[in-house]
Amino acid sequence: MSSDPATADSPVLAVARRAREAAAALAPLPRAAKDAALRAVADALVARAAEITAANAEDVERARAAGTAESVIDRLTLTAERIAAIAADVRDVAGLPDPVGEVVRGYTLPNGLDVRQVRVPLGVVGIIYEARPNVTVDAAALCLKSGNAVLLRGSASAYRSNTALVAVVRDAVAAAGLPADAVQLVPGESRDSVQELMRARGLVDVLIPRGGASLIRTVVEGSSVPVIETGTGNCHVYVDAGADLAMAVGILLNSKAQRVSVCNAAETLLVHQDIADTFLPLALTALAEAGVTVHGDDAVLKAAEGSAATVVPATDEDWEAEYLSYDIAAAVVPSLDAAVAHIRRWTSGHTEAIVTTSQAAARRFTQLVDSTTVAVNASTRFTDGGEFGFGAEIGISTQKLHARGPMGLPELTSTKYIVTGDGHVRGAATPTVGGAADAG
Numbered sequence: 240m241s242s243d244p245a246t247a248d249s250p251v252l253a254v255a256r257r258a259r260e261a262a263a264a265l266a267p268l269p270r271a272a273k274d275a276a277l278r279a280v281a282d283a284l285v286a287r288a289a290e291i292t293a294a295n296a297e298d299v300e301r302a303r304a305a306g307t308a309e310s311v312i313d314r315l316t317l318t319a320e321r322i323a324a325i326a327a328d329v330r331d332v333a334g335l336p337d338p339v340g341e342v343v344r345g346y347t348l349p350n351g352l353d354v355r356q357v358r359v360p361l362g363v364v365g366i367i368y369e370a371r372p373n374v375t376v377d378a379a380a381l382c383l384k385s386g387n388a389v390l391l392r393g394s395a396s397a398y399r400s401n402t403a404l405v406a407v408v409r410d411a412v413a414a415a416g417l418p419a420d421a422v423q424l425v426p427g428e429s430r431d432s433v434q435e436l437m438r439a440r441g442l443v444d445v446l447i448p449r450g451g452a453s454l455i456r457t458v459v460e461g462s463s464v465p466v467i468e469t470g471t472g473n474c475h476v477y478v479d480a481g482a483d484l485a486m487a488v489g490i491l492l493n494s495k496a497q498r499v500s501v502c503n504a505a506e507t508l509l510v511h512q513d514i515a516d517t518f519l520p521l522a523l524t525a526l527a528e529a530g531v532t533v534h535g536d537d538a539v540l541k542a543a544e545g546s547a548a549t550v551v552p553a554t555d556e557d558w559e560a561e562y563l564s565y566d567i568a569a570a571v572v573p574s575l576d577a578a579v580a581h582i583r584r585w586t587s588g589h590t591e592a593i594v595t596t597s598q599a600a601a602r603r604f605t606q607l608v609d610s611t612t613v614a615v616n617a618s619t620r621f622t623d624g625g626e627f628g629f630g631a632e633i634g635i636s637t638q639k640l641h642a643r644g645p646m647g648l649p650e651l652t653s654t655k656y657i658v659t660g661d662g663h664v665r666g667a668a669t670p671t672v673g674g675a676a677d678a679g
Contacts, residue, residue, distance in 0.1 A: 250426040251435040254390060255442035258363045261418040262388035266360050268417070270337040273384055276415035277333035280380065281326040283411040284404075288322045294403035295372065302370070302396055310500040310563050315370040315397055325376050328625065332380045335629070338648045339386045353659040358652040360386035362444035365425075365436050366633070367392045367458055369450035372400040379408050379422045381633050385651035388418075390443065392425040392436055394450075437462040447646075449634045452561070452587075467646070470637025471561045472502030473587040474619040477578045477604070478522075479595035480513040486616065487518060487594040488525050493618040494592065496529040500563050502635060503590055503622040507558065508533075508569040509578045515542065515571045522569075523548035531565045538571035558585040575600055579607045586610055588637040590622040611637055611644035 382389035448458035494505035543550035592614035624632025629647025642650035
């Protein structure tokens with residue numbers, strides 16, 4: 240096989256080359272063309288929902304037969320209602336402003352040169368993700384809207400679902416007059432195709448991994464293609480000494496139990512010691528009623544004595560765990576600063592929340608905690624592109640370069656400078672005018 244990615248003969252590089260051609264065709268398209276294609280995609284998803292759910296049922300059956308955890312099966316499962324919600328997200332993306340061509344900054348230099356920095360598509364975006372077929376459509380919609388071609392590499396466990404979804408999207412895109420190769424499924428179910436995608440530097444402009452820590456680490460450490468790192472969600476809820484206890488219970492339950500299999504679900508509860516005796520009985524009862532097992536420190540274990548709560552001793556593994564299940568770690572801390580220190584040590588940098596009536600405490604917490612999102616008196620579950628008004632998100636970046644937090648349309652663009660002059664040459668005292676030097 241040739242080492243030149245432009246000529247190497249492989250199915251993965253073949254789709255990457257086609258994506259590059261499609262990206263060049265997409266980049267100059269007006270918003271109206273892209274929005275029409277997205278609306279066609281949304282309509283097609285609803286119209287062909289039975290076809291999609293039939294393919295998905297095969298994946299779900301295989302997953303159950305393999306003993307896959309129910310939390311993973313929940314993320315894998317597509318129903319007519321979930322497909323309708325995905326289609327609604329696509330329509331929402333169509334209604335969002337087009338970032339391409341937006342002037343980030345513009346000015347005129349003293350010598351008369353006009354300088355503008357404008358948003359442009361990244362080009363070819365590769366998405367490597369696990370058993371969440373909704374990502375297939377979310378990624379396609381956001382990439383199309385931002386003028387990018389997308390290469391989708393989902394997990395083998397969702398291969399039939401993703402194949403059906405991509406077929407629907409490609410048909411709708413082509414019918415709307417856009418290149419079908421703007422949306423492609425990376426061929427192959429083995430890790431070899433992932434490795435090949437990771438080495439397609441020069442054909443793929445950026446890779447975005449979405450999934451567990453192992454997947455993300457593999458892509459970050461092994462890719463020669465630039466990577467936007469998304470992260471796992473070891474999210475914390477800290478209940479401060481000045482918290483409204485009823486509010487705190489509500490935020491805790493929503494953060495942990497509203498949907499446990501997602502990255503913005505809370506995995507650790509921290510409680511200020513001054514209110515632990517009052518708050519913990521309320522919290523443990525509420526968590527028990529929600530079916531949550533608590534992995535607690537000594538203070539939490541003592542508070543649980545005689546209660547109906549299921550509480551087991553916590554270990555260091557619990558403090559760093561992303562459970563994605565009906566489990567939560569819990570500890571009592573002596574101060575806000577101690578809560579911050581705990582978070583700094585164990586957090587994945589995703590989302591942390593404080594519940595407090597003290598403006599000073601809220602201000603200090605938001606200043607000291609270094610995560611993509613810090614919530615004050617609000618659930619961690621709000622860290623989401625849709626909830627932030629971005630439409631569907633491409634992922635939640637926990638790195639600090641280019642993009643951080645929920646990634647919407649602007650994060651799928653780069654920029655270029657457009658410099659406009661009138662015969663300007665560098666080093667001349669004055670620009671040339673009319674093609675000749677000014678002799679006056």
